[in-house]
Amino acid sequence: MAAEPSMLAKCLAEFLGTFLLVFTVGCNVLTGQSIWGGVSIASVLMVAIYALGGVSGVINGVFFWKALAYSAFEILGGAAAAYVFKITHDVDNVMMKPTNY
Numbered sequence: 001m002a003a004e005p006s007m008l009a010k011c012l013a014e015f016l017g018t019f020l021l022v023f024t025v026g027c028n029v030l031t032g033q034s035i036w037g038g039v040s041i042a043s044v045l046m047v048a049i050y051a052l053g054g055v056s057g058v059i060n061g062v063f064f065w066k067a068l069a070y071s072a073f074e075i076l077g078g079a080a081a082a083y084v085f086k087i088t089h090d091v092d093n094v095m096m097k098p099t100n101y
Helices: 007-030 037-056 064-088
Strands: none
Touching: 007 037, 007 064
16 A cells, blocks of 8 residues: 655645646636637546546545645645746636627
């Protein structure tokens, strides 16, 4: 049986998975080029789950402090992805508003 991944490895897996998902959403939805957006977002989510799921695992049944650490790394991953999206795309201001179909 394999050894249990360290808490740092689990938190970094949460960071990376959230980073990939938020950056992909930004690239597809916020740039307005979302023809294949759903497919690419689902693909990144599937790859992240398969690649990182064995390390990260499920948060069910963990203690409060571990859940807090997971959540903190997810927030940091999302913020880092938003920052990388901002510096890699020429977007000054993103207005979140409903679209007309």
